[in-house]
Amino acid sequence: MAKRKKSIPGRWGRRKRDIGVSIWVAFLAACAGTFVIFAVMDPEALNDAWVLPWEMDRKLAYSLGFAFLFVVGLLASGLTAFMIRTGPAKGHVKGKGRRPPPVITSPTKDNPDLDIGDL
Amino acid sequence: MAKNAPEGESLYRKEPKIYPRHVTGRFARLRVVAVWVLLGLYYLLPWINIGGNQAVLFDLPARKFYIFGLTFWPQDFIYLALLLITAGLSLFFFTALAGRLWCGFACPQTVWTEVFVMIERWTEGDRQKRIKLDKAPWSREKILKKSAKQFLWVTFAAWTGFTFVGFFTPIRELGSGVINLSLGPWETFWMIFYGFATYGNAGYLREQVCKYMCPYARFQSAMFDKDTLIISYDKERGEPRGGRKKGIDLKEAGLGTCINCTLCVQVCPTGIDIREGLQYECIACAACIDVCDQVMDKMEYPRGLIRYTTEHALKHKKTHVFRPRIFVYGALLLVIVSSTLWSMTHRTPLRAELIRDRNALYRELPGDIIDNVYTLKITNMDSSAHTYRFVLPEGIDAEIETSRPLDLSAEEVAGVSVRIRMPRSAGQGIQNVDLQLHAEDDPSISKIVKAKVLLPLEFDNP
Numbered sequence: 034m035a036k037r038k039k040s041i042p043g044r045w046g047r048r049k050r051d052i053g054v055s056i057w058v059a060f061l062a063a064c065a066g067t068f069v070i071f072a073v074m075d076p077e078a079l080n081d082a083w084v085l086p087w088e089m090d091r092k093l094a095y096s097l098g099f100a101f102l103f104v105v106g107l108l109a110s111g112l113t114a115f116m117i118r119t120g121p122a123k124g125h126v127k128g129k130g131r132r133p134p135p136v137i138t139s140p141t142k143d144n145p146d147l148d149i150g151d152l
Numbered sequence: 153m154a155k156n157a158p159e160g161e162s163l164y165r166k167e168p169k170i171y172p173r174h175v176t177g178r179f180a181r182l183r184v185v186a187v188w189v190l191l192g193l194y195y196l197l198p199w200i201n202i203g204g205n206q207a208v209l210f211d212l213p214a215r216k217f218y219i220f221g222l223t224f225w226p227q228d229f230i231y232l233a234l235l236l237i238t239a240g241l242s243l244f245f246f247t248a249l250a251g252r253l254w255c256g257f258a259c260p261q262t263v264w265t266e267v268f269v270m271i272e273r274w275t276e277g278d279r280q281k282r283i284k285l286d287k288a289p290w291s292r293e294k295i296l297k298k299s300a301k302q303f304l305w306v307t308f309a310a311w312t313g314f315t316f317v318g319f320f321t322p323i324r325e326l327g328s329g330v331i332n333l334s335l336g337p338w339e340t341f342w343m344i345f346y347g348f349a350t351y352g353n354a355g356y357l358r359e360q361v362c363k364y365m366c367p368y369a370r371f372q373s374a375m376f377d378k379d380t381l382i383i384s385y386d387k388e389r390g391e392p393r394g395g396r397k398k399g400i401d402l403k404e405a406g407l408g409t410c411i412n413c414t415l416c417v418q419v420c421p422t423g424i425d426i427r428e429g430l431q432y433e434c435i436a437c438a439a440c441i442d443v444c445d446q447v448m449d450k451m452e453y454p455r456g457l458i459r460y461t462t463e464h465a466l467k468h469k470k471t472h473v474f475r476p477r478i479f480v481y482g483a484l485l486l487v488i489v490s491s492t493l494w495s496m497t498h499r500t501p502l503r504a505e506l507i508r509d510r511n512a513l514y515r516e517l518p519g520d521i522i523d524n525v526y527t528l529k530i531t532n533m534d535s536s537a538h539t540y541r542f543v544l545p546e547g548i549d550a551e552i553e554t555s556r557p558l559d560l561s562a563e564e565v566a567g568v569s570v571r572i573r574m575p576r577s578a579g580q581g582i583q584n585v586d587l588q589l590h591a592e593d594d595p596s597i598s599k600i601v602k603a604k605v606l607l608p609l610e611f612d613n614p
Contacts, residue, residue: 112367119370134168135425140413140447143395147413152176152446 051114059106066102071095169286170359170423172269173279173415177442179256186257187266195311198318203535210320216563222496223563225533227503234492241488243368245481247375249473251382255369255435261361262435264312264354265421268305275301279418305355306347313347359422363433373432378463379472383436385416385427385458386466393427398451409453416440416458426458500596501534504589506570506603514606520576524605528568530589532560538591542601545586550574550605552587572605580609 040046045053076094089097140149200207205218217224224231246253255262276282276297288294317339318326329335335343353361362369376382390410402409410427417425419439424431426440444458462471509525517523532538540558544550555569574583583605590598 116367116370134423135414135417135428137414137417138412140415140418144397144411144413146398147411147447147450149413149415152415152443 051118055107055110055114058110059103062106062110063099063103066106067095067099070098070102168423170421171279171282172421172423172439173418173443174273175419175439175442177445179438179442183257183262183266183437187263190258190260190263191267195315198315198323205535206322208319209322212320221535223533223535225503225531228499231492231496234488238485238488238492241481241485244375245478245485247372248377248380248477248481251376251380252372252434252436255362255372256437259435261353261358261366262437264350265358267308268354268358269421271304271308272301275304305351309347309351309355310343312350313343313345316346317343359433359435362422362435369432369435375477377475377477378469379475381460381462382430383426383434383438383441383458384430384461384463384466385410386456386461387427388466390427390457409448409451409457411447411451413447415443415447419443500599501532502538502540502589502591502597502599503529503531503533504540504599504601505529506587506601508604514608516576516608517573521573522576522605522607524572524574524603526570526572526603528554528570528601529565530558530560530568531565532563534597535562537561538593538597540589541592543588543590545588548585549578550585558589572603574605574607576607579607581607583607 071094076089076091076098079094080088141147197208198206202221205221205223207218207220209218211218215226217228243254272282276285285294285297314326314330315323320342321339326335326339329339357365388408390408392406392408393410393412394405394407395412396405396407400407414425416427417423419442420426421437421439422433422435424433426434438460440458441460445455448455448457464471506526506528509527512525515523515525530540532540538560540560542552542554544552551573553571553573558568560566572585585603585605587601587603588598589601
């Protein structure tokens with residue numbers, strides 16, 4: 034692994050930036066999602082559908098809707114950041130970097146007695 | 153980007169195509185069994201009926217799930233949450249215990265890829281023949297073989313898509329819809345979509361899905377410890393590797409038992425060399441174990457140069473099967489599964505709620521009787537019809553009248569107007585009355601329904 038660089042004053046480290054970006058993107062997505070969903074859907078309809086055991090007023094429904102979308106967005110953006118950072122581009126085996134594919138030779142090349150007929 | 157790379161070298165290497173060699177043996181047999189059982193369940197379940205309903209049917213338009221004779225309503229979504237938690241915990245538990253069992257034997261990606269590779273082998277032959285065929289110029293034979301493969305792949309993928317939609321639309325109706333070409337647009341879309349996804353994932357992407365797309369592959373190592381079962385090459389025994397004649401003295405030749413036949417690499421579906429150590433691309437399919445054991449037999453060396461083992465065992469330390477994380481995952485799993493089963497078998501197939509008429513307070517009737525009006529929202533969640541009746545708690549003087557008899561057919565949802573009449577003398581202000589609603593033919597089905605009865609407040613007039 035490359036030597037850890039000294040942190041630059043006033044500049045966030047990579048982990049911090051990843052977390053910040055994930056949260057911010059999830060927030061933006063949740064805002065847009067809440068706006069669109071509740072523009073076309075009246076949360077009172079949730080009460081009429083009689084799924085939840087209690088009745089909720091519109092403000093609570095809007096808040097819960099936003100919170101739900103925010104959590105889903107966080108899950109998506111957090112997982113995306115994680116998948117990008119941990120991908121094979123960083124190296125298949127820790128510290129080894131990107132490796133060439135394994136060498137494949139004919140099994141019988143150096144093993145004259147090996148009979149692979151029925152393998 | 154690429155201009156920063158050393159001359160003549162690109163930062164991005166094209167992934168070489170992997171031609172996994174066919175393998176037989178213990179673990180290959182086990183995987184074939186897993187493929188038959190899991191795909192058998194997938195393709196057959198929708199065709200089985202239990203109690204008049206499809207054994208497994210997620211009826212989205214009616215918002216009801218039928219699973220093995222049980223009906224789940226939107227209100228039961230807690231079970232869905234519990235199911236997801238159970239699935240997650242099981243994954244933790246089995247990963248800690250036996251590594252990536254899921255990846256090697258049960259993951260849909262593995263199972264369907266196995267079938268697609270099987271079809272490929274039937275039509276194009278094993279590894280060497282496939283490599284040769286791909287390199288060869290187009291000929292009559294190549295066209296025939298490739299189109300036979302494509303035909304079987306597409307047919308199998310289409311059948312998979314059809315079955316998938318059959319879990320959401322009754323599959324017999326769907327079947328006649330396909331035959332009569334009278335399918336709805338959504339059913340057609342999802343059938344093609346799921347079929348296409350199967351074809352692409354199992355036919356072409358294969359190990360790329362595990363390497364680049366699967367989140368489990370990325371964090372499974374967090375559930376590993378030094379006592380987790382992994383597939384490992386025994387370096388101590390195998391090195392130094394090298395080719396040899398049969399029966400030579402290893403010590404004299406300065407060799408380990410690895411004959412460097414590279415068969416373990418050839419059978420690997422993700423194209424790695426297990427001898428390089430534990431890698432996250434390894435899906436623990438154990439194909440390398442099978443092939444290496446056979447090579448060891450032929451060379452008359454003991455089996456197990458590549459084997460299921462643990463890091464501790466490789467370092468000649470004791471392996472602990474029972475360790476704290478196994479107990480924690482196991483106990484949590486046991487508690488959640490047993491409480492889910494208990495609550496599922498003990499749930500009352502009746503849902504009822506009294507909602508006060510929002511427009512009126514109460515009505516005074518002649519004879520000092522106070523009349524309150526409600527709407528009873530009632531759902532018979534059972535698969536048979538019931539007649540329900542209200543029972544008043546002891547000592548409460550009241551009369552209940554419903555706008556229609558509470559006869560509900562199976563799975564009926566109804567809104568019934570209910571009047572509760574109480575004498576003025578019964579009290580003042582809000583009276584909380586717990587009414588009992590129960591099925592006349594089955595005393596086990598009963599539910600307490602809370603009613604707020606309003607009675608007038610009396611003031612002493614001076």
